[in-house]
Amino acid sequence: MKMVTKLLPPSEDSIELICRIFVERYWYKAFYDKLKPDLIPQIELYIKSQGDPSLIIPLDLANYTDSIEEASRRKVSLIGLYSPSIDKLPYLQLEQMRKKNGLVICPSCGEPGRPRTLDHYLPKDVYPELSVVLINLVPMCDWCQGEKLADYITEDGNKRYIHPYFDEVDRPLFSIAFNPPYVTPRLSISINNDLPPGLKHLVRLHLEGVSLLERFTEYFKTVFRNILRKAKECRQPGATNFRNLIEQFLDMASIHSKNSWDAVIYRSILADLNMMNYLENDELPEFL
Known part of the structure; x- marks a missing residue:
């Protein structure tokens, strides 16, 4: 879900x-x-x-x-x-x-x-x-x-968090920006610019309220090691194309949610030309 x-x-x-x-x-x-x-x-x-x-x-x-x-x-x-x-x-x-x-x-x-x-x-x-x-x-x-905890409202009296039963958020809400070096990238959150202004503001408040970036960063470290391994495997003769592989991973992750952590990671990697170039062409760590 x-x-x-x-x-x-x-x-x-x-x-x-x-x-x-x-x-x-x-x-x-x-x-x-x-x-x-x-x-x-x-x-x-x-x-x-x-x-x-x-x-x-x-x-x-x-x-x-x-x-x-x-x-x-x-x-x-x-x-x-x-x-x-x-x-x-x-x-x-x-x-x-x-x-x-x-x-x-x-x-x-x-x-x-x-x-x-x-x-x-x-x-x-x-x-x-x-x-x-x-x-x-x-x-x-x-x-x-x-x-x-009991947080629920902003200082100016407006809602602080997304309501899963009511808010129209079944769409990509945010992505991750990767800051070099790409072997150990620093992450930042980018809210989707296509969202309506009110929803965009609410998403930002919500993600800050649940301390998402700190938690996501730790999860990413583990997932990214596996992505690096797959990137190296895809360079072998006869192996699956790396982009196609990540697209398949994204499709599977999106079944649960367009904003599951795995879906966000795969979608963000595919959208980042520099990260994709690193994974497809640059020298990868020897030991993974």
């Missing part, structure tokens, strides 16, 4: 599930019953605005309780819904999203590996009413979640 790309939203209806969760709860039933009529429009607004935090104001829990102290306790209760016991909703739904999401790369960064954690796109500490709203939960790798 995809990196910073359009994911299918959860198949189960977020509003219907919230209603079932609230019916199941015995403790603080009066609070949940009072909150529900405002929470449903809040979820509808979330969907309509595509999770844009500049358009969604957190519900004031003091409006549903008798004191500030009780509101604080009910915030804990709402957040606690995200850690249900095995016999309570939404335990099975959360387990399905974490462990059976069908992903082979992180939707947030493109790193290979199945993401086994869920990120609250709008953080549950700020929006506790959305703590178990499925459309607000996105599979994410541990590293991305550790970088993002």
